[in-house]
Amino acid sequence: xxxxxxxxxxxxxxxxxxxxxxxxxxxxxxxxxxxxxxxxxxxxxxxxxxxxxxxxxxxxxxxxxxxxxxxxxxxxxxxxxxxxxxxxxxxxxxxxxxxxxxxxxxxxxxxxxxxxxxxxxxxxxxxxxxxxxxxxxxxxxxxxxxxxxxxxxxxxxxxxxxxxxxxxxxxxxxxxxxxxxxxxxxxxxxxxxxxxxxxxxxxxxxxxxxxxxxxxxxxxxxxxxxxxxxxxxxxxxxxxxxxxxxxxxxxxxxxxxxxxxxxxxxxxxxxxxxxxxxxxxxxxxxxxxxxxxxxxxxxxxxxxxxxxxxxxxxxxxxxxxxxxxxxxxxxxxxxxxxxxxxxxxxxxxxxxxxxxxxxxxxxxxxxxxxxxxxxxxxxxxxxxxxxxxxxxxxxxxxxxxxxxxxxxxxxxxxxxxxxxxxxxxxxxxxxxxxxxxxxxxxxxxxxxxxxxxxxxxxxxxxxxxxxxxxxxxxxxxxxxxxxxxxxxxxxxxxxxxxxxxxxxxxxxxxxxxxxxxxxxxxxxxxxxxxxxxxxxxxxxxxxxxxxxxxxxxxxxxxxxxxxxxxxxxxxxxxxxxxxxxxxxxxxxxxxxxxxxxxxxxxxxxxxxxxxxxxxxxxxxxxxxxxxxxxxxxxxxxxxxxxxxxxxxxxxxxxxxxxxxxxxxxxxxxxxxxxxxxxxxxxxxxxxxxxxxxxxxxxxxxxxxxxxxxxxxxxxxxxxxxxxxxxxxxxxxxxxxx
Numbered sequence: 001x002x003x004x005x006x007x008x009x010x011x012x013x014x015x016x017x018x019x020x021x022x023x024x025x026x027x028x029x030x031x032x033x034x035x036x037x038x039x040x041x042x043x044x045x046x047x048x049x050x051x052x053x054x055x056x057x058x059x060x061x062x063x064x065x066x067x068x069x070x071x072x073x074x075x076x077x078x079x080x081x082x083x084x085x086x087x088x089x090x091x092x093x094x095x096x097x098x099x100x101x102x103x104x105x106x107x108x109x110x111x112x113x114x115x116x117x118x119x120x121x122x123x124x125x126x127x128x129x130x131x132x133x134x135x136x137x138x139x140x141x142x143x144x145x146x147x148x149x150x151x152x153x154x155x156x157x158x159x160x161x162x163x164x165x166x167x168x169x170x171x172x173x174x175x176x177x178x179x180x181x182x183x184x185x186x187x188x189x190x191x192x193x194x195x196x197x198x199x200x201x202x203x204x205x206x207x208x209x210x211x212x213x214x215x216x217x218x219x220x221x222x223x224x225x226x227x228x229x230x231x232x233x234x235x236x237x238x239x240x241x242x243x244x245x246x247x248x249x250x251x252x253x254x255x256x257x258x259x260x261x262x263x264x265x266x267x268x269x270x271x272x273x274x275x276x277x278x279x280x281x282x283x284x285x286x287x288x289x290x291x292x293x294x295x296x297x298x299x300x301x302x303x304x305x306x307x308x309x310x311x312x313x314x315x316x317x318x319x320x321x322x323x324x325x326x327x328x329x330x331x332x333x334x335x336x337x338x339x340x341x342x343x344x345x346x347x348x349x350x351x352x353x354x355x356x357x358x359x360x361x362x363x364x365x366x367x368x369x370x371x372x373x374x375x376x377x378x379x380x381x382x383x384x385x386x387x388x389x390x391x392x393x394x395x396x397x398x399x400x401x402x403x404x405x406x407x408x409x410x411x412x413x414x415x416x417x418x419x420x421x422x423x424x425x426x427x428x429x430x431x432x433x434x435x436x437x438x439x440x441x442x443x444x445x446x447x448x449x450x451x452x453x454x455x456x457x458x459x460x461x462x463x464x465x466x467x468x469x470x471x472x473x474x475x476x477x478x479x480x481x482x483x484x485x486x487x488x489x490x491x492x493x494x495x496x497x498x499x500x501x502x503x504x505x506x507x508x509x510x511x512x513x514x515x516x517x518x519x520x521x522x523x524x525x526x527x528x529x530x531x532x533x534x535x536x537x538x539x540x541x542x543x544x545x546x547x548x549x550x551x552x553x554x555x556x557x558x559x560x561x562x563x564x565x566x567x568x569x570x571x572x573x574x575x576x577x578x579x580x581x582x583x584x585x586x587x588x589x590x591x592x593x594x595x596x597x598x599x600x601x602x603x604x605x606x607x608x609x610x611x612x613x614x615x616x617x618x619x620x621x622x623x624x625x626x627x628x629x630x631x632x633x634x635x636x637x638x639x640x641x642x643x644x645x646x647x648x649x650x651x652x653x654x655x656x657x658x659x660x661x662x663x664x665x666x667x668x669x670x671x672x673x674x675x676x677x678x679x680x681x682x683x684x685x686x687x688x689x690x691x692x693x694x695x696x697x698x699x700x701x702x703x704x705x706x707x708x709x710x711x712x713x714x715x716x717x718x719x720x721x722x723x724x725x726x727x728x729x730x731x732x733x734x735x736x737x
C-alpha cells in the first residue's frame with residue numbers, strides 16, 4: 001500500500017482551480033456505465049473527467065501545453081470515438097478518445113499525438129491523472145495504490161477507493177506507443193507511471209540531451225482505463241480484481257505479431273554445442289561438471305546448474321526417443337554434492353569449496369541462499385517421480401535437513417544463512433523488505449512431490465503448514481519469479497486435494513504477483529530494437545533486466561499450473577493471460593542467444609566468464625533500451641530452455657511424417673494411427689497459431705484439422721512443407737490424416 005499525502009504540484013493545483021472556477025470549455029458529455037464522462041478544454045490542458053455521484057472524480061490529462069494557449073481547431077465524432085485537433089504556439093495536437101462498454105465493464109482509451117513547431121527540449125512534463133474530491137480539491141479520500149510501475153515493467157497503476165464511494169481503477173499506459181519519442185530524445189520509459197496521490201499516472205521522461213524534432217508527429221500518451229464498482233475487501237479480492245481488469249485491458253491492447261522459431265533445430269544444435277564446448281565444463285575429482293557461465297573456471301560447480309540443464313534435457317530425450325550421452329555425463333557427478341555430516345546436498349561441490357573467493361556474500365563455504373536449497377531438490381523430486389534412482393536417493397536423504405531448516409526459521413526464510421549452525425548471514429534483501437517470502441511456496445511444492453514419491457502423509461501435512469504461512473503475503477510475496485510461479489502450482493494442487501478455497505485463492509494471488517512483474521509493452525529504442533520485450537517477466541522485484549533462466553522456469557511452471565487447472569473452474573482472466581504469456585515466451589526467448597543478436601548490443605566487459613557470440617548458449621541478462629546486454633555472463637544453466645520448449649509444444653503424428661507446433665499450452669493429448677486430438681488451453685477470446693510441417697514424403701493437404709468451436713480450420717500455406725492454422729483457446733482440436 002502506498003501512503004497518501006494529499007500534496008499536489010503547482011500544475012495539479014492550477015488544473016484543479018481551472019475546473020473549479022469553470023475557466024474551461026465543456027466539449028462533450030456522455031454516460032460511461034454508472035459514471036459521467038466529460039471532455040473539457042482549459043487554457044493548457046484537454047482533460048477527460050470521470051465521476052459518479054458521491055465518489056472521487058478522476059481527471060485524465062490527455063493533452064498539455066506549457067504555453068497555456070490551447071485553441072480548438074476542429075473536432076469530429078464517429079460513434080463511440082471522438083477526435084479533437086488543437087493548436088498552440090508549441091505545435092499541433094491530435095487527441096482521439098474512445099469508449100467501449102461490454103460484459104467486462106467500461107473501458108476508456110485516449111491517445112494524444114503532438115507535432116512540435118520546432119525542435120524542443122522537454123525538461124518537465126506533468127503527471128496525467130488527478131483525483132479530486134466533491135469540491136474539486138484534494139484530500140478527504142481513502143484510497144490504496146496496490147500496483148505501480150517498477151523500472152521498465154508494464155506502465156500501469158491499480159488502485160481502489162473506499163471513500164467517498166467505493167470502486168477500483170486500472171490505468172494502463174501503452175508504452176510501446178511512445179517509442180518514437182524515446183528513440184529521438186535518448187530517454188527511457190522506466191519509472192514513468194507512478195506518483196503520489198492525488199497526482200499520479202504517466203509523464204513523458206525529461207528530454208534534456210536530445211530534442212524532439214520539429215514537424216514530426218509523436219505519440220505522447222496512449223492510455224487505457226478500466227473501472228470496477230466494488231473495492232476489493234482483502235488481498236485475494238485485490239489479486240482477482242487486478243487480473244480481471246488487466247485481462248480486460250489486454251484484450252483491447254495493440255499486440256505485436258508472433259514469429260515462429262525452429263526450436264526443434266535449435267535444441268539439436270544446443271545440446272551438441274553444450275557437450276563439445278570446453279568453456280561449458282570444469283573437471284573435479286574424476287567428474288565433469290557444467291560451469292554456471294561460459295569459461296567460468298574460478299567458481300566451483302553448483303548442483304542447481306547441473307539440474308537446471310539435466311531435467312529439461314531428460315524431458316527432451318524422452319520426447320525425441322533417442323539417447324543423449326550428455327545426460328549420463330551430468331548425472332554421474334550429482335552424488336558428490338551430498339554431505340553425509342549435514343545430511344543434505346550442498347549448493348557448491350563440497351570438494352571444490354576452497355575455490356570460493358568471498359567476493360560476494362554467498363561465495364563462502366557453507367553459506368546457503370535459501371531458495372538454492374529447495375530448487376535442486378525440487379528438480380530431483382521431479383526426476384525421482386520419473387523413475388530416476390539416483391535422484392530419488394538424494395531426495396530422500398536430504399528431506400530431514402530441509403524440514404529442520406523450515407522449522408528453525410518458522411517458514412520465514414532469510415536471504416543467506418550458514419548451513420551447519422543456521423546462523424542468519426543476511427536477513428533481508430533491503431531494510432523492511434523481508435527475506436525470501438516465496439520460498440515457503442517452493443518448499444510446499446517440494447514436500448508435495450515428496451508425498452507423491454513416498455506416499456507418506458507427513459510430507460503432505462508439512463506442505464500445508466508451509467502454505468498456511470503465506471496467507472498474509474499480499475502483493476509482496478514475490479521474491480524470485482520462478483519460485484513464485486512454482487509456488488502457485490503447489491497451492492492449486494493443495495486446493496485440489498483439500499477443496500480448501502484458501503489455497504486456490506493463494507495460488508491466484510501468487511500468479512497475480514507474477515503479472516505485476518511483467519512488461520506488457522515492446523521497447524523499440526536503443527538496443528531494444530533487437531529484442532522483443534513484450535510479456536517478458538523480470539527475475540526479481542527490482543531487477544533492471546530480464547533473465548532467461550527465470551523466464552523458462554516461469555514458462556514451465558505456467559504449463560504445469562494450466563495442466564493442473566484443466567479440470568478445475570480456472571478464472572477466465574487467468575487462463576487468458578497465462579496462455580498469452582506462453583505464446584509470447586516462444587516468440588521472444590530465442591533472442592537470449594548471442595547468435596541472433598548484433599555484436600554491438602553485447603557488453604564490452606563481462607562480470608563472469610566470457611561471451612562466445614557463435615555459441616548456442618543464452619546470455620543471462622537482456623537490457624532492452626540504451627544499456628548493453630550480457631554483462632552478467634553467458635548462462636550455461638539457462639541452456640536447457642529449448643529442451644523445455646520442444647516436448648511441450650511439438651507434436652509428432654503419422655509415424656513422424658508430420659510435426660506440429662502450437663503456440664498455446666495443450667492438455668488431454670491422444671495420438672492414434674489416423675487421428676490426434678488435444679485440448680487447446682487459454683481462453684476463447686484469444687487465438688494462437690498451429691503450424692504443420694511435412695517431414696516425410698507426404699502432402700500437407702492430407703491433413704484435416706477441425707476445431708470444436710470453429711469447425712474445419714483454414715490452412716495458410718507458408719511453403720511446400722509448411723502451413724499454419726489459427727486456433728482459438730479453450731477448445732478441442734482434432735487432426736486427421
